[in-house]
Each structure stands twice: as C-alpha cells, then as structure tokens.
Amino acid sequence: MEKFTKLTGVAAPMPLVNIDTDMIIPKQFLKTIKRTGLGANLFDEMRFDRDGNEIEDFVLNKPAYRDAQIIVAGDNFGCGSSREHAPWALLDFGVRCVISTSFADIFYNNCFKNGILPIVVSPEDHAKLMDDAERGSNAVLTVDLESQTITGPDGGEVAFEVDAFKKHCLLNGLDDIGLTMESAAPSIEAFEAKASVERPWV
Amino acid sequence: MPAPRTLYDKIWDDHVAHEAEDGTCRLYIDRHLVHEVTSPQAFEGLRIAGRNVRAPDKTIAVPDHNVPTTAGREDPAQMPEDSRIQVEALDKNAKEFGIHYYPVTDIRQGIVHIVGPEQGWTLPGMTVVCGDSHTATHGAFGALAHGIGTSEVEHVLATQTLIQKKSKNMKVEITGKLRPGVTAKDITLSVIGETGTAGGTGYVIEYCGEAIRDLSMEGRMTVCNMAIEGGARAGLIAPDEKTFEYVKGRPHAPKGAQWEAALAYWKTLYSDDDAHWDKVVTIRGEDIAPVVTWGTSPEDVLPITSEVPAPESFDGGKVGAAERSLDYMGLTPGQKLTDIKIDTVFIGSCTNGRIEDLRAAAEVVKGKKIGVKRAMVVPGSGLVRAQAEEEGLADIFKDAGFEWRMAGCSMCLAMNPDQLAPEERCASTSNRNFEGRQGFKGRTHLMSPAMAAAAAITGHLTDVREMM
Numbered sequence: 001m002e003k004f005t006k007l008t009g010v011a012a013p014m015p016l017v018n019i020d021t022d023m024i025i026p027k028q029f030l031k032t033i034k035r036t037g038l039g040a041n042l043f044d045e046m047r048f049d050r051d052g053n054e055i056e057d058f059v060l061n062k063p064a065y066r067d068a069q070i071i072v073a074g075d076n077f078g079c080g081s082s083r084e085h086a087p088w089a090l091l092d093f094g095v096r097c098v099i100s101t102s103f104a105d106i107f108y109n110n111c112f113k114n115g116i117l118p119i120v121v122s123p124e125d126h127a128k129l130m131d132d133a134e135r136g137s138n139a140v141l142t143v144d145l146e147s148q149t150i151t152g153p154d155g156g157e158v159a160f161e162v163d164a165f166k167k168h169c170l171l172n173g174l175d176d177i178g179l180t181m182e183s184a185a186p187s188i189e190a191f192e193a194k195a196s197v198e199r200p201w202v
Numbered sequence: 203m204p205a206p207r208t209l210y211d212k213i214w215d216d217h218v219a220h221e222a223e224d225g226t227c228r229l230y231i232d233r234h235l236v237h238e239v240t241s242p243q244a245f246e247g248l249r250i251a252g253r254n255v256r257a258p259d260k261t262i263a264v265p266d267h268n269v270p271t272t273a274g275r276e277d278p279a280q281m282p283e284d285s286r287i288q289v290e291a292l293d294k295n296a297k298e299f300g301i302h303y304y305p306v307t308d309i310r311q312g313i314v315h316i317v318g319p320e321q322g323w324t325l326p327g328m329t330v331v332c333g334d335s336h337t338a339t340h341g342a343f344g345a346l347a348h349g350i351g352t353s354e355v356e357h358v359l360a361t362q363t364l365i366q367k368k369s370k371n372m373k374v375e376i377t378g379k380l381r382p383g384v385t386a387k388d389i390t391l392s393v394i395g396e397t398g399t400a401g402g403t404g405y406v407i408e409y410c411g412e413a414i415r416d417l418s419m420e421g422r423m424t425v426c427n428m429a430i431e432g433g434a435r436a437g438l439i440a441p442d443e444k445t446f447e448y449v450k451g452r453p454h455a456p457k458g459a460q461w462e463a464a465l466a467y468w469k470t471l472y473s474d475d476d477a478h479w480d481k482v483v484t485i486r487g488e489d490i491a492p493v494v495t496w497g498t499s500p501e502d503v504l505p506i507t508s509e510v511p512a513p514e515s516f517d518g519g520k521v522g523a524a525e526r527s528l529d530y531m532g533l534t535p536g537q538k539l540t541d542i543k544i545d546t547v548f549i550g551s552c553t554n555g556r557i558e559d560l561r562a563a564a565e566v567v568k569g570k571k572i573g574v575k576r577a578m579v580v581p582g583s584g585l586v587r588a589q590a591e592e593e594g595l596a597d598i599f600k601d602a603g604f605e606w607r608m609a610g611c612s613m614c615l616a617m618n619p620d621q622l623a624p625e626e627r628c629a630s631t632s633n634r635n636f637e638g639r640q641g642f643k644g645r646t647h648l649m650s651p652a653m654a655a656a657a658a659i660t661g662h663l664t665d666v667r668e669m670m
Contacts, residue, residue, distance in 0.1 A: 016526070017519035018399060018499050022636040027617045031268065031284035033242035033291050035352075045638045050624075074519050076400040079433065080636060081615075082335040082349035083240065102400050105435050106335060106349050113353035163367065165226040176353070177251070180361045184220035184228045188363055191219035191230050199216075201456035201464045202232045202260075202328065 002115040003173035007096050008142040009069030012059045013133035019073055020080035021107065025089040038085055039092030060093075064136040070143065072126070072133040073100045078107025078118075087114045097143050099150070101126050112166045113176065117145060125158045145171055206474035208371045209440050210406045213346040213471070217329045219363050228363035232328040233340075235314045236263040236301065236355070238292040239617070240333030244356035245295040254299070256362040261301040262323055265289045266313045268617050269306050271580050271607035276307050285618065299359075312583025312609040315339040315552040319423065320583055322452025326441035326468040331358055336552045336633065338429040341438035342422035343445055344471045346406070348436040369435045370480035372405035373473075376413035378487040383667040385492075385562065386421030387554060387631070387650035389413065390428040392490045395503030397483060402434030405481060408473060409439050413487035419448040420558035427553045428633050431500040440472040492666055494539060495635045495648040497527035502635070506653065506665045510537040530637055531645050532625065539663050542647070546628040547577040547658035548640070549651055550607075551614035554631035555582025557589050559651040563631075564595040566655035566669055572603040573661035574629075578620070579604050580612040604658070616640045629657035 029041045047058050054061045060068060071077075071090075077100040078086060087110045090098070098111070099119045111118045121129065132152040133139045142151040145167060150158045169176065180188075195202065207215070220228040234257075241263070248254070255261055268285040269275060278286050289306070296303035304311045310321065315336055318324040324340045330347035331337060333355040340347035350364065358364055374393055394401075407429050414425065422439050429437025446465060449455045456464045491505035502524075504511070512535035513524035528535065533542070549555075549563050560579065579599050581587035587609055590596050596606050613620040614632035622628055622644025631654050635646040647663060656664040 015519065015522070017523045020499075020634075020636045022634070022639050026638055026642075027615050030239050030617065031282075031288055033246070033288060035243050045642060050642070074523075076403070076433070079399055080335070080634060082333055082337075082351055084243075084333075084351035084353060087351075102403055104400075104433060105403060106351060106430075110351035110353065113351060163226075164224050165222070165365075176365060177253070177357050177360045180228060180357065180363060180365065183222070184361070184363065187220035188228065188230070188361060192362075195230065199327075199464075199467065201325070201460045 001113070001173045001175060004096060004115050004117050004145055004170040006142065006144045006146070007069060008140060010065060010067055011070035011072050011133040011139050011141045012065040012068035013130050014059060014071055014073045015130060017074035018076045018079055021078060021083050021086045022080055024078070024086040025083065030083060030085050035088050036092055038089035039094065042089040042093040064139065067094065069094055070097045070099065070141055071095055072129050073098055075101045077103050079104040082106045084110045087111050087116050091116055099129055112170060115170065115173065117143065117170060119143070119150070119160045121158060121160055128152070128156065129158060206476040208473040208477040209344060209408055209438060209471055210346065210371055211477070213327055213329065214368055216327070225367065227366050227368070229329060229366045231331050231358050231362055231364055232260060233318065233323050233330040234261045234358050235318055235330065235332035235337070236261060237267055237314050237332070237334060238265040238288045239267040240352050241295065241355055242288060242291045243352050244359055245299065247356045248359055253360045255301060255359045258300040260362065261359070262318065263292055263296045263301050264304040264311055264314050264317050265292050265306060267611045267615065269610045270618050271610045271612045271620060273608065275608060309584035309588060312586065313552045313555060313611055315427070316555055316582035316586065319343065320452070320585055322449060322455035325449060325455065325464070326445060327471050331364060335430040336427050338437050339423050339427040339552055341426035341429065341436050342419060343449070344438055344441035344468070346436055346438065349430060369406045370404055371478065372402060372407045372434065372481040373479045374407050374409050375411040375482070375484045376409065376487050377411045377484060378413060379416065380413050380487045380490060383492050383652065383670055384490050385650040385652060386417050386424035388490050388493050390425045391493045391495065391500070391503045391648060392485060393483065394428065394432045394500050395493065396485060397432055399431060399499055399501045400433045402429065402432040405434050407432070407434045407437040409437060414439060415442065418558055419444055420556040423556065424553055428500070431633060441468050492650065492653050494653065494663055496531065496533060496539065497524060498530055498635055498637050499523070499527070500633070500635060500648065502527060504539065506539055506663060508539055510535050510539065512536070540665060542663045543627065544629045544657045544662055545575045545626045546622060547574055547654050548613040548628055548630040548632065549578070549654050550580030550582065550612055551632040552582065553633045554651050555580065555586065557586050559631065560586070560590045560595050563651040563655035564598045566652050566666060567602045567659065568598050570602055570659045572658045574658055577604045577658045578607055578613070580607040581609050583609045613640055629654045629663065
C-alpha cells in the first residue's frame, strides 16, 4: 500500500448527500478480477451519458477539477455496498483523500486499506472546505496526516481526528496481514485452542 | 458481580483474540462466507504472498451475485464472458484452497445469506463475515455478522481474524403487535425511515420487543438484513426457542452432546437488564403501516396511504437530494403513492427470497393474473425453490404470469442480465433503491413481498390490506 503523508491537490466539491457505492462505481464494473483500471469508470453514470460522452456539468469533467486528488463530499459518503471497488476506483482515478461530515462504516474502513484518507469534519468546517473546493482552479487543499490538519487556499487551517492505529498504518504504508501475522499469531493460536474446548461445535 | 453487558458485548468479548495497547482488536471469525464478486482479488493476494487459507473448514463459498437465473444456466456459454471468468475463478479458488463450496449445479446453491442459515453454518453467538454488506442478515440468529471489503476478506482468509474497534450499542425496540398486512420488511424500512441511512453509523443494533419476538426466523432475517441500510455495522436479535428450533437438525448444526453444550451456551446470549445503551429507538408496532420507498435512498420511506413529498418539506442537504430523487424517479410532489404505475415486479433477494416471503406473495397472487409488463420470482436458494414447488407456490406464480427463476441475487443488484430498462419502474422486495441499482436509469420502489405481489396484480402501487 502506498504511504499517505502529506497531500497538496485540487479538491472537487460534491455536496450531494448519501453518495452511494453504486454511484461511485456501478455494478457492471464489478466483474473484474483485478484491483486496477476502475478509475475510467469512477462515477460512471454521473460522469458519462449512455454513448460514453462526458456530461459537461459533472464536477470531475470541468477543466479545473479533472485532476482532483481530494473530494469534499456531502454527508454519509460511501453508503451502500461493501464493494472495495469504490475506493479502488477513486484511487485509480487519483483521489487520495475524501472529506465529509460522515462516512458509511465499511467504505471508511476500505479506504484505509488502500492508502486513501477519509476525513470526518464538523458541519462548520465542512462548509468552509466546501467553499474552498468551489473555487475552481484555486481549490487547492493541503492535507497533512502527521499534524492532522487541512490547510485551505487562504491559509486557514482545519484540524481533524484519526484513529492512531489507522494513522500509523497509512503513514508507513503498512500491510495489515503482515502486521497481524507478526504481532498476533501466537494469540490467535491460543484463542483457537481455547475456543475449541469451550465451543467445540463452532 | 460482572458488569451488565449487551448481547453484542458478550459476543465481542468471546471473540477478541488479541488486543493491542491502543485498543485495536483482532476479532476471531467463526464463519467466513465468500462469493464470486468480492473475493478474486483476495485469493490472488494470498497467492502472490504465498499464503494459505488459515481455516478452510470455516470458509464457505457460493456464487450468487453474477450467476444467470434462467434455466440451463449450468452451460457456461449462457454467461457473459466477464461473469463466467468470475464464477470460474471462484470454482478454482474453492478447489485450490480447499474451502466448502456450492457450485451452480448444486441444489443447495443460492444467495450466500440464505444458504448460510439454511445449511446450519450460521449459529447463535458466532462471528460471521462476508464481502457483502447484507451479511447483517445472520444477526437474526444472535450472531455478530457484518460485511467487509476485499482487503478484509483477504485478511480473514489469511489470519481468520479481523482488525476491529468496538462499535457502540444501539437498541431498537418494536413494542406491541403488528397490524394485519404489516410484515418484517415494513418494520425494517420504517426503522430506516425514522433513523435515516446514517442513523446507525458507528453502532451495532439489537432489535428487540414483542413485535420482533413474534417474527419467524425468516422475518427476523429480513429485519437484520437491512441494518446496513440504516448505517449500522450489524443488526442482531437475541436467540430464543424459535432460533434453536430453526437451527436444530440442519446439516452443519451441532448434534448430540455438542448440541446440548451449544444450547446451554446459546441460552446465555441476551442483553442483561441493566446493560448500557448508547442510543435507543422505540417504535410502536401498531403504528407501522405497509410502506414503500418513493426516492433513491432507503430512508425515503412512507406509508402506502401517503403522497409523494415536496423537497421543501426536508432540511439541509436533503432538499437537493429529494429534488434529484423525484426527478430521477419521475414523480411529482402531492401525487398519491397508490397512483404510481408499475412496469416490473421483482420478488427475491437476500432480504425477501425465503420460503415465507414466497408464501406471502403467493397468497396475494393466487388465482389472479399479473397486470404489469413483467413479474419475476427469484427464490433465494435451490432448496427454497424446490420447497416452493412442492408447496404449489411455483404453479400459483406461473399461472398468474410470473417468471419462475433459478436462485441468485438477480435483479436486486442487476449484475446479471436481469435488469431494468431506463425509466422502467419496479416494485421490488430487495434492499436498495439507489440510482441505477436495478439497471441504468431504472426506478425502484422497495416494499414487502405481499405489497410487491399486490402491485403485480393491479399494475400500480397498492395497499395490500385492500386485497386481504
């Protein structure tokens, strides 16, 4: 997994609430057996018409936002299915950070497994950042995971919270499985031995 | 005296295999269900790293999302190439890693959340995960069950654990009795209507109260299935005699002395009287009506007797979302819900593809003909299908003009060819009404099997109570 330390990039505004995983990556693109290549179809049904032409007023089709690396989104972003294709599509497009007032649980976890930082901010900070994101070519934010701050184009700063373990993994690009095998293998074996006596039917 | 605990607390405590200093836990997983869409990348990851499946005997795979539901589907040529590649990848991975497997040719094949309970893999007090958000279904047994992403699928395959932080406890109590024509689906949709799709975010919900106790296991599965649409990590219901009765004798349920030992343990699985709840929602069973969704979020729920709402009646970001929804759905504020014409009816899915759902729909359909362009019943498993045929339900549906399909997820997420055309309007017993969910520009109204059956007959959204 690619590390996430500090990111300066264009932030695209997507104020719609409840942007679901079917919007992020429609099901017809889930038939892949790879993790890559999904960026071309990110937000497919909002981004392209049936003939595959770009829909002009969709934010990521506007010249200022075509290379957005950050999305400032409405409440409850990523609701719906568990498909990790959603963060894979964001990552493949180049988005490394999503900022919202809340995220759906599974999507939120999936982001961290893929080097994407989902940030929860208060409605007040969200309004401020949405305003920043609406400035077209000036919509540049700097997200610093180490110091847990977002800096806007005017230099205004917003602080955010992140789980210490998840932060550690992102900063260092750590692989969860390797980590579990290193740190917890004896505990897992002990647990299995105990559980096989206490709940042998499992 | 130990501190009082909720059911979730108890299951959690019994499954923490490792706790780091910062409180991050490795939760041991008792059952890992696998399907073809969210697993290929995980198996590939194992292969690249030279890792094995740690507990193949606890891992169960079945293809469901992508498979055709038409007759003769055993022939791979029936599948589009990309679907076939995914199903073949699951065949290969199941064989290579030695996990339990129900291929499409097996009568036990079906939707993973229907197969698990049916085969007795799902038992009270277990931790159950699957790369599918509707894993919450298994919570009906008093199991802690939730959906995970593909990276987590790989983590569970390799380590049989999941890295987790504990969620908060939320109690949803449905008091009293349901009125006639009101079902488990109406309960679960009404709860989401009340709390919103993010109301459960950060929580595990325990459903309780007389109306929940009165539900069959099938009904309880319907309720827990949609915990995710309310944003919760999981939904569960304390096991009771109905649970034990359902489980007993299933192929993978414990037998003999182990059954007695399991039963003794299962009887300890309830929330203590003084347990702490971080959030409580109470709804009177008598206040719940048959409901339908009008918009493109599962929280857009109204009793069938209502009218399409005006966007201005909402607050904040929901105003814009409602405008967008009404435009997408082709509806006008003030329009009576019962005046909405329906093109297609879909009865099936992990929410409502069980035998009781088919019985409820058949009761409404019996002796009548459909008044819509297309109606289909897709049983949740091969065994549900066989039982419905034995009970004569299949003939009732077929005589009325329904298509009688093979088991799978089908038009719930429309990955296979079962899809809506643009602007086609569907009365559906599934769980999501998102834009494009059942097909590009397709329009979905969620409801119970009885309500969907009523719409199939009349050709418009209908209050099933008028047909009873």
